Amino acid sequence: MGDRLAGKIALITGGGSGIGEATAQRFSAEGARVLIVDINGTNAERVATALREQGGEAGHLAADVTDPEAVQGMIQHAVKTFGRLDILHNNATAAEMGSVADLSLEGWNRTLAVNVTAPFLATKYAIPIMLDQGGGAIVNTASISGTRGDYGMAAYNAGKAAVINFTRSAAIEYASRNIRMNCVCPGAIDTPAIRALTGSGAETPHMAVAGGSVDLPKLPEEAQAKVRERMGTAHPVGRLGTPQEIANLVLFLASDEASFITGAAYIIDGGLTAHTGLPAMR
Numbered sequence: 001m002g003d004r005l006a007g008k009i010a011l012i013t014g015g016g017s018g019i020g021e022a023t024a025q026r027f028s029a030e031g032a033r034v035l036i037v038d039i040n041g042t043n044a045e046r047v048a049t050a051l052r053e054q055g056g057e058a059g060h061l062a063a064d065v066t067d068p069e070a071v072q073g074m075i076q077h078a079v080k081t082f083g084r085l086d087i088l089h090n091n092a093t094a095a096e097m098g099s100v101a102d103l104s105l106e107g108w109n110r111t112l113a114v115n116v117t118a119p120f121l122a123t124k125y126a127i128p129i130m131l132d133q134g135g136g137a138i139v140n141t142a143s144i145s146g147t148r149g150d151y152g153m154a155a156y157n158a159g160k161a162a163v164i165n166f167t168r169s170a171a172i173e174y175a176s177r178n179i180r181m182n183c184v185c186p187g188a189i190d191t192p193a194i195r196a197l198t199g200s201g202a203e204t205p206h207m208a209v210a211g212g213s214v215d216l217p218k219l220p221e222e223a224q225a226k227v228r229e230r231m232g233t234a235h236p237v238g239r240l241g242t243p244q245e246i247a248n249l250v251l252f253l254a255s256d257e258a259s260f261i262t263g264a265a266y267i268i269d270g271g272l273t274a275h276t277g278l279p280a281m282r
């Protein structure tokens, strides 16, 4: 337990799983009171309950961040429950995958809604509160997929690129009024989302979509292991990242230790994007 976020109130979207859950744990351990928001209300409740059992203060809310009223509602809920809002972590994601000619317009719109429009809306509604309080910190989970292309992920790539540049614009507008906004850009991280994509993990793999989730085909066990190994070794450190490693960076950016950092997009990818992609010569 530490006190790097003592007295702060934080709201985390997509806080019921993966990186959001790890960040909730980290924030709480550093003294923040946390509102966990997720479209999966059961998971949001599970995470909040665990934080309370560990001695923290936490609330939970089931909300779809693609719904503008729900986004406004979640910000109000944080203020009503805890009296203020110091940290907003826009982290929820969902994506329609497929080659460009096969992507549906609905899937494209839904992917941009959760990855770009939701952070915009949450930021829009949080800013007046943070201005009244004299400041705040916003951390958006982007991705290295917002800086490069991936096969079959054009909608996600476009959404993550957009949220990086949205963050820069919003950051410079409010920098002089003590609201800092930054992005983290992870490489492949060992979360339920990646397990779903690779078809591994115990449960039926699924992908969250607005209003629920869709089942994905499960790969044969041998293929699962191969995909995970290939994803891991693509990173020069030789493995996937952990949600806790991303949470450590989110914590730093959300804390007062990062007081001179705004409008930045931090790559955290085990060296993946430092590499040209060419094989070793010897």
Ligand SMILES: NC(=O)c1ccc[n+]([C@@H]2O[C@H](COP(=O)([O-])OP(=O)(O)OC[C@H]3O[C@@H](n4cnc5c(N)ncnc54)[C@H](O)[C@@H]3O)[C@@H](O)[C@H]2O)c1
Pocket (backbone or CB within 6 Å): 013, 014, 015, 016, 017, 018, 019, 020, 037, 038, 039, 040, 043, 063, 064, 065, 066, 090, 091, 092, 093, 094, 114, 141, 142, 143, 144, 145, 185, 186, 187, 188, 189, 190, 191, 192, 193, 194, 208, 209, 210, 211
């Ligand atoms: N896992 C990775 O390899 C990786 C890499 C780079 C970036 N990221 C980013 O990290 C963030 C977290 O990803 P993760 O891997 O922990 O995923 P995850 O699937 O484990 O968690 C995402 C959470 O978002 C929630 N969610 C989805 N749609 C929602 C909606 N409309 N409203 C509210 N909640 C919704 C899901 O229910 C889920 O709990 C995402 O922004 C993702 O794009 C992940």
